[in-house]
Amino acid sequence: MSLALTVDGVPYEVPDVPGNANLADVLRHHLGLTATKDACYEGRCGSCSVLLGGVLVTSCTVLAADVTEPVVTAAGVGDVAGPSDVQRALVEAGGVQCGFCIPGMVMAATDLLARNPDPTEDDVRRGLAGNLCRCTGYGRIVEAVLTAARGRAST
Amino acid sequence: MTRGVGASTLRPDGLAKATGAFLFAGDLSEAGMLWGAVLRCPSPHARLVSLDLAPARAVAGVVSVISAEDVPGLATYGLDHADQPVFVSDVARHHGEPVAAVAATTLAAARAACAAVHVEWEQLPVVVDTEQALTGPALHPDGNLFRRVLIEKGDPGTEGEVAVEGSYVVGTQDQAFLGTEAAIAVPDGAGGVRLRVATQDLHADRGQIAACLGLEPEQVTITLGGVGGAFGGREDMSLQVHVCLLALATGGPVKMVYSREESFLGHVHRHAMRLHYRTTADRDGRLVSQQARILLDGGAYASTTGPVTGNAATMAAGPYVIPNVRIDAYGVRTNNPPSGAMRGFGAVQVCAAYEAQMDLLAHAVGLDPLEIRRRNALATGDTLATGQVVHSAAPLRRLIDTVAAMPMPPPWSGAVEDLPGGPAADPARVRRGVGYGLGFKNLAFSEGFDDPSTAMVALEVADGSVRAVVHTACAEVGQGFVTIVEQIVRTELGLGPEDEVLLLDADTLIGPAGSTSASRQTWVSGGAVQLACTAVAHQLVGRVADAAGVPAAGCLLRAGRVVAEGLSVPLLDALADGPVHAERTFRHRKTAALDARGQGDAHVAWSFVIHRAVVDVDLDLGTVRVVQLATVQDVGKALNPLSVLGQLEGGTAQGVGLALTEELALEGGFVTQPTFSEYLIPNAVDLPTLMVALVEEPEPDAPFGAKGVGEAPTVSSPAAVMAAMRDATGLALTHLPVRAEHLAAGSAL
Numbered sequence: 001m002s003l004a005l006t007v008d009g010v011p012y013e014v015p016d017v018p019g020n021a022n023l024a025d026v027l028r029h030h031l032g033l034t035a036t037k038d039a040c041y042e043g044r045c046g047s048c049s050v051l052l053g054g055v056l057v058t059s060c061t062v063l064a065a066d067v068t069e070p071v072v073t074a075a076g077v078g079d080v081a082g083p084s085d086v087q088r089a090l091v092e093a094g095g096v097q098c099g100f101c102i103p104g105m106v107m108a109a110t111d112l113l114a115r116n117p118d119p120t121e122d123d124v125r126r127g128l129a130g131n132l133c134r135c136t137g138y139g140r141i142v143e144a145v146l147t148a149a150r151g152r153a154s155t
Numbered sequence: 156m157t158r159g160v161g162a163s164t165l166r167p168d169g170l171a172k173a174t175g176a177f178l179f180a181g182d183l184s185e186a187g188m189l190w191g192a193v194l195r196c197p198s199p200h201a202r203l204v205s206l207d208l209a210p211a212r213a214v215a216g217v218v219s220v221i222s223a224e225d226v227p228g229l230a231t232y233g234l235d236h237a238d239q240p241v242f243v244s245d246v247a248r249h250h251g252e253p254v255a256a257v258a259a260t261t262l263a264a265a266r267a268a269c270a271a272v273h274v275e276w277e278q279l280p281v282v283v284d285t286e287q288a289l290t291g292p293a294l295h296p297d298g299n300l301f302r303r304v305l306i307e308k309g310d311p312g313t314e315g316e317v318a319v320e321g322s323y324v325v326g327t328q329d330q331a332f333l334g335t336e337a338a339i340a341v342p343d344g345a346g347g348v349r350l351r352v353a354t355q356d357l358h359a360d361r362g363q364i365a366a367c368l369g370l371e372p373e374q375v376t377i378t379l380g381g382v383g384g385a386f387g388g389r390e391d392m393s394l395q396v397h398v399c400l401l402a403l404a405t406g407g408p409v410k411m412v413y414s415r416e417e418s419f420l421g422h423v424h425r426h427a428m429r430l431h432y433r434t435t436a437d438r439d440g441r442l443v444s445q446q447a448r449i450l451l452d453g454g455a456y457a458s459t460t461g462p463v464t465g466n467a468a469t470m471a472a473g474p475y476v477i478p479n480v481r482i483d484a485y486g487v488r489t490n491n492p493p494s495g496a497m498r499g500f501g502a503v504q505v506c507a508a509y510e511a512q513m514d515l516l517a518h519a520v521g522l523d524p525l526e527i528r529r530r531n532a533l534a535t536g537d538t539l540a541t542g543q544v545v546h547s548a549a550p551l552r553r554l555i556d557t558v559a560a561m562p563m564p565p566p567w568s569g570a571v572e573d574l575p576g577g578p579a580a581d582p583a584r585v586r587r588g589v590g591y592g593l594g595f596k597n598l599a600f601s602e603g604f605d606d607p608s609t610a611m612v613a614l615e616v617a618d619g620s621v622r623a624v625v626h627t628a629c630a631e632v633g634q635g636f637v638t639i640v641e642q643i644v645r646t647e648l649g650l651g652p653e654d655e656v657l658l659l660d661a662d663t664l665i666g667p668a669g670s671t672s673a674s675r676q677t678w679v680s681g682g683a684v685q686l687a688c689t690a691v692a693h694q695l696v697g698r699v700a701d702a703a704g705v706p707a708a709g710c711l712l713r714a715g716r717v718v719a720e721g722l723s724v725p726l727l728d729a730l731a732d733g734p735v736h737a738e739r740t741f742r743h744r745k746t747a748a749l750d751a752r753g754q755g756d757a758h759v760a761w762s763f764v765i766h767r768a769v770v771d772v773d774l775d776l777g778t779v780r781v782v783q784l785a786t787v788q789d790v791g792k793a794l795n796p797l798s799v800l801g802q803l804e805g806g807t808a809q810g811v812g813l814a815l816t817e818e819l820a821l822e823g824g825f826v827t828q829p830t831f832s833e834y835l836i837p838n839a840v841d842l843p844t845l846m847v848a849l850v851e852e853p854e855p856d857a858p859f860g861a862k863g864v865g866e867a868p869t870v871s872s873p874a875a876v877m878a879a880m881r882d883a884t885g886l887a888l889t890h891l892p893v894r895a896e897h898l899a900a901g902s903a904l
Contacts, residue, residue: 034179037179037333042830042832074174079174088173092165098384099168099172099177100383106173128838139804142839
């Protein structure tokens with residue numbers, strides 16, 4: 001089947017998509033948009049998190065054929081020349097090691113701060129609980145999100 | 156100098172990773188590439204009766220199907236001993252052993268073809284018990300004993316008045332790196348192959364791949380693909396030979412990426428162990444003897460079970476002064492999946508056991524857990540069970556005193572969400588416990604192993620700017636070598652703030668850097684970069700001094716200039732006559748093999764570490780909440796304090812995971828739950844923010860005095876969390892990880 005999909009503001013026509021394809025595979029393999037990662041294929045690790053119509057989802061558990069709303073990935077949140085506050089804070093706080101989980105963390109943190117601009121540490125930990133990181137133990141990632149929240153409050 | 160050694164500089168690849176631009180190995184692609192997949196043995200021990208690949212070849216989109224008879228070179232591989240088959244040819248010895256591989260136009264077609272292969276198996280008796288394997292029939296022509304290490308010091312028959320005994324079991328932990336195994340192989344058109352792969356050791360891979368392909372090592376060129384974590388799980392090969400064989404068979408690029416299930420099946424795990432300890436002391440709690448018998452489940456093939464057994468044995472007595480020691484450790488072959496490297500490499504399991512013994516002893520002689528450790532802790536100049544004198548900085552008493560001074564957490568807040576198990580918990584049945592773990596980890600390879608690293612550094616002018624170019628084969632797996640390299644170069648070459656440092660891709664076009672493991676790369680590859688920088692600086696200073704007619708001895712590089720008394724030449728001018736470059740190899744001091752009584756200077760140095768854990772346990776539900784974690788680590792010198800903090804936090808998290816939830820479910824050799832739904836690594840709510848203090852006593856032999864920091868945090872954290880759970884419940888808790896049913900089995904309180 002052919003899919004019409006908007007990713008990070010860009011419209012795509014995706015031909016030859018199997019009917020059972022999930023959104024993560026379509027992003028990564030059909031469109032070559034590898035900013036979104038995949039690591040567990042069952043919605044457990046959060047590496048493939050994207051915003052779908054503004055809602056945080058694990059794209060590996062979303063049927064691509066069902067997608068009608070625009071998709072935002074970590075590459076749409078910011079780029080190296082113009083990173084978002086969350087992306088910059090993750091680097092500056094030391095939250096990035098291997099970095100495989102980070103695009104998903106960026107999406108979860110972006111979603112959290114949109115819903116709760118003044119989170120406590122517990123709020124941040126609960127907000128990121130669907131995103132596994134194996135390198136950092138989460139300390140610097142939590143610190144980064146709190147820093148980004150403080151930055152927004154002060155501007 | 157603000158971006159040099161000692162500063163918390165930021166990762167050069169950080170923003171690329173945070174914005175998704177960084178390419179991990181699984182993100183790579185080549186025009187016209189095929190997808191590879193592997194068929195695996197579905198049971199732990201079986202004879203291959205017949206293999207029919209024809210149905211797989213008939214699947215639409217399939218280009219090539221290969222099996223054991225298509226391996227042109229060595230049929231087996233292995234880091235320590237080549238006993239692991241590329242494909243099963245007669246007997247499969249573990250669940251998940253590769254049988255055949257397919258290249259097809261899509262991953263779905265490749266997997267469908269694997270499913271279509273017709274295999275007939277004769278099931279064989281499965282042996283997964285290490286005691287049975289030691290005395291039972293051989294599971295492999297090489298036998299079932301990979302290695303025995305016996306260590307005897309003093310008179311092991313001499314005992315103190317107070318004796319404690321304990322038996323401990325440690326389950327199988329998985330590295331669970333998030334980026335699964337991935338590679339892309341391309342034929343080079345001349346019979347060789349180019350491979351981009353997520354690995355820990357490019358040259359070790361190359362040697363093994365070339366042997367299996369029947370090629371010269373130079374015909375296999377490996378470039379590091381972006382690595383999504385490693386933790387030991389990529390020290391052994393997984394898909395490397397398969398993807399290269401498929402590329403050569405099809406004549407075009409082939410990509411392979413493991414699913415999570417394949418990742419659990421396709422890489423080595425941390426050794427499960429059974430340990431029995433008898434520890435004695437005098438009435439004052441001073442250790443008199445330590446005896447241990449240790450069985451390591453090496454699984455079906457050798458991997459690094461030999462060196463892991465050596466590590467477990469040489470560190471089994473703990474970081475203590477003990478006059479009489481007998482350690483008897485066996486690395487054993489079973490039909491479980493192969494065991495190999497994981498962060499801590501044999502030091503983790505024994506720490507859980509010797510620290511449990513220390514707490515038993517403290518209780519028996521009526522001492523505080525910290526006091527008994529203080530009385531027995533090693534110091535510089537003391538002798539280990541192997542007879543080796545500790546020349547390293549060994550500030551154990553500072554570690555103990557520092558952690559003791561760190562604040563304890565407040566009592567339960569009264570909030571339901573702060574209870575273990577949340578609203579299900581009964582506050583009246585919740586108990587708090589405090590526990591400690593003191594441990595140590597050897598740094599770099601041991602027992603006479605030569606593991607040098609080579610680095611090339613060039614200083615040049617590019618686009619009108621000064622640029623230092625660095626090339627090593629050191630695998631960046633997330634640990635931050637890429638950050639440290641730039642700091643070392645800036646410090647050693649005295650670069651100015653505008654000067655650039657370019658780190659080339661790690662590849663096999665330069666000499667080996669050895670494995671990114673054993674907490675060794677900052678020391679060894681960092682040392683190689685430092686040596687190369689020194690040579691470059693020497694050349695450039697000589698050039699400038701000659702031209703100026705001044706003695707080179709008084710010149711040095713500082714802030715982007717070559718300076719001496721009455722002389723200050725910008726690097727840009729100094730380099731006008733062309734670039735300077737140097738390649739240097741660094742070796743740590745030699746170590747020795749162990750003799751028949753386990754005596755010898757086996758290790759280069761150690762990092763020492765202590766953890767304190769505070770937990771709340773619901774005595775009826777068996778639920779646990781980690782309330783507070785604190786650690787103090789002997790780091791020599793923190794070259795990048797922010798990176799060090801990240802290593803301590805991440806390493807501690809993996810240790811807490813081992814203590815609480817992480818055990819690969821193995822039932823009669825079957826891997827029954829190879830998913831993240833069943834194998835639970837800690838998430839952000841499972842862990843408090845770690846309290847950290849560093850002790851910096853420079854290591855005399857190490858570049859900049861820095862000890863490797865990555866593994867020690869995983870050594871002592873499980874012991875501390877275990878001890879805290881024992882303190883909370885009064886239970887013996889001898890199985891790691893501690894499961895809810897162990898805790899709810901009947902509290903003594």
